[in-house]
Each structure stands twice: as C-alpha cells, then as structure tokens.
Amino acid sequence: MSNGRTPSSAASPSPPPAVQAEGIVKRFGPTVALDRVGITVGVGDSHALVGRNGAGKSTLVSVLTGLHAPDAGRVAFLGEPAPAAGDTAAWQARVACVYQKSMVVPELTVAENLFLNRFGPGRIRWSKLRAAARDLLAEYGVDVDPATRAADLTVEQGQFVEIARALSFGARFIILDEPTAQLDAAGIDRLFTKLRELQQQGVAFLFISHHLQEVYDLCSTVTVYRDARHILTSPVADLGKADLVAAMTGEATQTASSWHAAAVTRKGDGGTEPVLRAEQLALDGAFDPIDFAVRPGEVLGLAGATASGNTALGETLVGLRKATGGRTTVAGQPVRPGSVPHALNAGIGYVPEDRHRQGLVLGRSVAENATLTVTDQLGPYGTVLPSKTRAFAQRMIDSLDIKTSGPAQPVADLSGGNQQKVVIARAMARDPRVLVAVRPTAGVDVKSKDSLLGVVRGVADRGDAAVIVSDELDDLRVCDRVIALFHGRVIAEFGSGWSDRDLVSAMEGLPAGAGGDKGDQE
Numbered sequence: 001m002s003n004g005r006t007p008s009s010a011a012s013p014s015p016p017p018a019v020q021a022e023g024i025v026k027r028f029g030p031t032v033a034l035d036r037v038g039i040t041v042g043v044g045d046s047h048a049l050v051g052r053n054g055a056g057k058s059t060l061v062s063v064l065t066g067l068h069a070p071d072a073g074r075v076a077f078l079g080e081p082a083p084a085a086g087d088t089a090a091w092q093a094r095v096a097c098v099y100q101k102s103m104v105v106p107e108l109t110v111a112e113n114l115f116l117n118r119f120g121p122g123r124i125r126w127s128k129l130r131a132a133a134r135d136l137l138a139e140y141g142v143d144v145d146p147a148t149r150a151a152d153l154t155v156e157q158g159q160f161v162e163i164a165r166a167l168s169f170g171a172r173f174i175i176l177d178e179p180t181a182q183l184d185a186a187g188i189d190r191l192f193t194k195l196r197e198l199q200q201q202g203v204a205f206l207f208i209s210h211h212l213q214e215v216y217d218l219c220s221t222v223t224v225y226r227d228a229r230h231i232l233t234s235p236v237a238d239l240g241k242a243d244l245v246a247a248m249t250g251e252a253t254q255t256a257s258s259w260h261a262a263a264v265t266r267k268g269d270g271g272t273e274p275v276l277r278a279e280q281l282a283l284d285g286a287f288d289p290i291d292f293a294v295r296p297g298e299v300l301g302l303a304g305a306t307a308s309g310n311t312a313l314g315e316t317l318v319g320l321r322k323a324t325g326g327r328t329t330v331a332g333q334p335v336r337p338g339s340v341p342h343a344l345n346a347g348i349g350y351v352p353e354d355r356h357r358q359g360l361v362l363g364r365s366v367a368e369n370a371t372l373t374v375t376d377q378l379g380p381y382g383t384v385l386p387s388k389t390r391a392f393a394q395r396m397i398d399s400l401d402i403k404t405s406g407p408a409q410p411v412a413d414l415s416g417g418n419q420q421k422v423v424i425a426r427a428m429a430r431d432p433r434v435l436v437a438v439r440p441t442a443g444v445d446v447k448s449k450d451s452l453l454g455v456v457r458g459v460a461d462r463g464d465a466a467v468i469v470s471d472e473l474d475d476l477r478v479c480d481r482v483i484a485l486f487h488g489r490v491i492a493e494f495g496s497g498w499s500d501r502d503l504v505s506a507m508e509g510l511p512a513g514a515g516g517d518k519g520d521q522e
C-alpha cells in the first residue's frame with residue numbers, strides 16, 4: 001500500500017489516533033485516582049481497558065469525556081487538543097460514553113432524548129422531531145420506536161439509542177463502560193455485531209469490562225491499570241488470560257471460575273425444614289406458578305436470560321413485586337406478598353441488580369448505607385449512635401475488603417465494584433435467614449467476585465440459605481442446585497455438576513438435550 005512512497009517527516013504515514021491521553025494525573029482530595037497514565041486508541045480500533053475495582057477506569061472515562069479536568073496531562077482527539085472544559089457541544093462532537101445504565105432522561109421519549117438540547121429557538125414541531133428521530137435511528141440501524149418513553153426501553157435499546165445519539169453528534173470515538181452488564185447472551189451478540197459494523201466505518205471504541213472473555217471476543221488491544229497506574233498495553237492476541245489477570249492483580253492468581261468449580265460440590269442436607277419455600281408462586285405476565293424449597297446450607301440458582309422471569313421471581317421473593325398467586329414462607333411462616341419491610345423482617349436479605357436505583361443512597365456515607373437496614377440495632381429507643389454505626393461499618397469494610405478512605409466517605413465517591421460491596425454489606429447487616437441476590441457480581445472485578453460469592457456461599461455454610469438470580473455462569477457455579485427459567489417457565493433443573501453447555505442451552509430455551517442434568521463440570 002505504501003509502495004513508491006518516500007517517507008517524509010512532514011506527512012505522517014498513519015492517521016492520528018482517535019484519542020491519545022498522556023501523563024494524566026487526577027486527584028480527589030488525598031486519593032490519587034490516576035497517576036501519570038496514558039492511553040492511545042487508533043481510528044477504527046477496539047481497545048479494552050481493564051483493572052480491578054478502584055483502578056481508575058471510570059476516572060479516566062470522566063477525563064476523556066470532559067467531565068473532569070485532569071490535574072496534569074494532555075488529551076487529544078485525532079491529533080487536535082481536547083476542547084476547553086465546559087464546552088459541552090465540542091466534547092459531544094468528539095466522544096461519548098455509553099454506560100450500562102443509560103444516561104438518557106427517563107421521562108422523555110426517545111425522540112426527545114435524541115434531540116435534547118438541540119432545539120433551535122422557537123416552537124418545537126413534535127411531528128418533525130419524531131420523523132427526524134426515526135430517520136436518525138434508521139440511519140444507524142436501530143430498531144426502536146421514537147415515541148417510546150426512554151424509561152420503557154430495555155437496557156439494550158437504551159444503549160443503541162445512546163450510540164446513535166453519539167454518532168449523530170459527529171463523535172467517532174465511543175467509550176462503553178460495562179455495556180454488557182445487564183444484557184443476556186443474545187443481546188451481547190447483537191451489541192458486538194453493531195460495534196463491529198461501526199468499527200468498519202472507522203468508529204473507535206474504548207471498552208471497559210470485567211468480563212475478560214468479552215475482551216478477547218471483541219478487542220484487538222488491551223490496556224491494564226492497577227492502583228491508578230498504567231501497567232501494560234498489548235495486542236490482545238499476545239496476552240494470555242492468566243497473564244492478563246496477573247497484570248490486573250499484581251500477583252499470579254486463580255481465575256474466578258477455577259475457584260467456583262471447587263466450591264460447587266456441597267449439597268443441602270435434604271431432611272430439614274426448608275428456610276425458604278415457594279408454593280405455586282406466580283406473577284401474571286412474568287412467571288407461571290412455581291414450587292421450590294431452599295434448605296439450610298443450600299444455595300439455589302435461578303438462572304435465565306433477560307425475559308425469562310428469573311429477576312421478576314427474585315423481586316417477588318423479596319416483596320418488590322406482589323405475587324398474583326401462591327405463597328412464600330420463611331421457616332414455615334408466610335411472608336406477606338408485595339411488602340419489602342415484611343420480607344426483611346421475615347429474614348429475607350436482598351441484593352438488588354440495579355444498585356443505583358434500588359441499592360444505595362449515593363449522597364450518604366459508606367457507614368450510613370451499610371447500616372440502613374439495621375438502624376434499630378445502633379442505639380437505644382430509635383436513636384442511631386454514630387460511633388456504633390462507624391464500628392459496624394468498619395467491620396463490613398474489613399470483611400468485604402471495600403476500598404474506601406473510611407466509613408464516612410460518601411458512596412458516590414466509591415468505584416462501581418466497591419459500591420456493589422456496600423450493597424451486599426447492607427443486605428448482610430441483618431444476618432438474613434435467606435439472602436436473595438440478583439446478579440451479585442455485576443461490575444465486580446475477577447478477584448472481588450471470589451470474595452463476594454464467598455460471602456453468599458458463607459450465608460449457606462453457616463446454616464442459612466441463599467438464592468442467586470443470574471445468567472452468569474460464575475455466579476451459578478456456587479449454587480448447589482440451579483433452576484433454569486425460560487419465558488416464565490421452568491425449563492430444566494440441574495444438580496451440581498452441570499455443564500456450561502447444558503445450562504446455557506436451557507437459558508436459551510433449548511431442551512436440556514440428552515445430557516440433561518448431568519454433565520462435565522470443568
């Protein structure tokens with residue numbers, strides 16, 4: 001391609017990168033979140049950024065998107081220095097970040113979200129707006145009705161709308177911050193297909209994920225940060241998984257899956273009274289009547305893809321949704337349907353999927369969040385003693401290895417994975433008889449995953465019970481038994497020793513096949 005061309009110092013042989021950051025330093029008070037780090041993403045490249053919780057990934061994103069000005073260092077897009085802080089339009093024309101939780105305004109329609117802040121002066125012509133939105137979505141191959149309220153979009157649709165919105169501003173560099181955390185396998189496939197299409201058109205991606213397999217599936221280059229520092233950048237093909245994990249953790253380590261495989265052999269002690277029992281429990285439109293029991297010492301998995309009903313079932317168990325039929329009992333006592341306080345008092349602990357909406361009060365401290373469910377234990381006559389709250393929270397911080405400057409730090413300042421640990425701490429604070437955890441390790445790094453799943457396992461090991469609602473195989477590996485749902489019905493049930501293939505097939509709605517509920521646990 002370069003035949004006959006003489007190298008010249010004036011003309012650069014390759015185009016400038018989509019983005020180049022060098023020597024970036026970012027401090028938050030005493031915390032150094034980024035310590036002279038850099039990253040370079042080529043045009044049309046798909047570059048992964050990985051690191052443990054708190055490594056500095058989100059901070060880099062906020063620097064690359066103009067949300068935070070770095071304390072030192074430079075950012076350039078296509079060879080041009082980044083726009084001035086606060087020049088939102090200029091930043092939007094260069095870069096966008098698609099989060100796992102869509103950033104669009106939930107109460108507005110898709111059309112309104114797409115053209116947010118882009119109305120000229122004068123009256124808004126709604127029919128024109130909708131038509132323009134329809135054209136824009138069609139241009140980027142996004143199959144969503146522009147009249148839909150953003151709140152009613154699925155996570156996947158919300159992300160596609162965000163991508164279309166970013167591209168329509170002219171951005172050719174898109175950051176994806178854990179985009180797959182709430183997608184099922186089919187959704188991930190569709191997202192990756194779209195990303196590959198866009199890459200062909202020269203769009204560059206920075207892909208942040210705790211799912212290392214996705215890094216190998218999608219990306220050509222990977223950068224590792226650890227403790228605010230740049231550790232390495234390498235072609236993905238040249239870096240084995242063990243080396244990647246070692247770079248993230250700073251030590252040779254086992255992967256989460258090898259740990260779980262060892263933990264799976266336990267069984268509930270069949271004879272005793274179940275801790276949790278569901279009898280003909282049903283929620284119209286979400287799942288058909290279902291019966292199951294979870295015994296002391298047992299972890300039950302409720303597996304299923306997005307619309308399988310498994311999340312709705314978990315939410316019904318904890319009282320967030322009101323069953324339309326059947327009943328739930330804890331240690332033989334009926335739990336009032338549709339009442340979270342009652343479920344809590346009955347001994348059901350809950351780790352929600354969406355920690356931002358259901359899990360945390362972001363403006364409050366780690367201590368306050370961790371103790372929200374136990375304020376009655378923190379002082380006499382309804383008072384809450386700060387010293388008790390702090391001591392309680394400190395124990396949680398230590399036992400769950402929460403990376404924070406202390407119990408008084410607002411949870412909003414914690415990294416995503418550490419926020420998830422606070423959610424689990426809160427659920428554990430009341431010593432639940434049964435812990436119901438929905439996708440408990442979403443956004444959690446490989447090493448913390450082990451400790452969080454260890455905590456869930458520990459609830460069962462001390463003689464209580466746990467239910468894990470997930471489609472993540474690593475989550476499900478700690479379960480003694482897994483019930484797979486598809487379209488609101490139980491499609492298969494597996495004892496320990498299931499094979500990945502059989503369980504994935506069941507979640508995809510395929511009959512368990514000849515392998516059924518036995519298989520080759522790796």
Ligand SMILES: Nc1ncnc2c1ncn2[C@@H]1O[C@H](COP(=O)(O)OP(=O)(O)OP(=O)(O)O)[C@@H](O)[C@H]1O
Binds near residue numbers: 032051054414415417
């Ligand atoms: N606004 C803030 N105020 C104070 N400290 C902050 C703030 N934002 C981030 N930090 C700290 O900076 C460090 C890096 O956090 P960051 O969110 O960038 O990590 P991360 O790599 O994205 O982690 P995760 O995988 O858990 O999302 C953490 O120690 C975090 O507590």
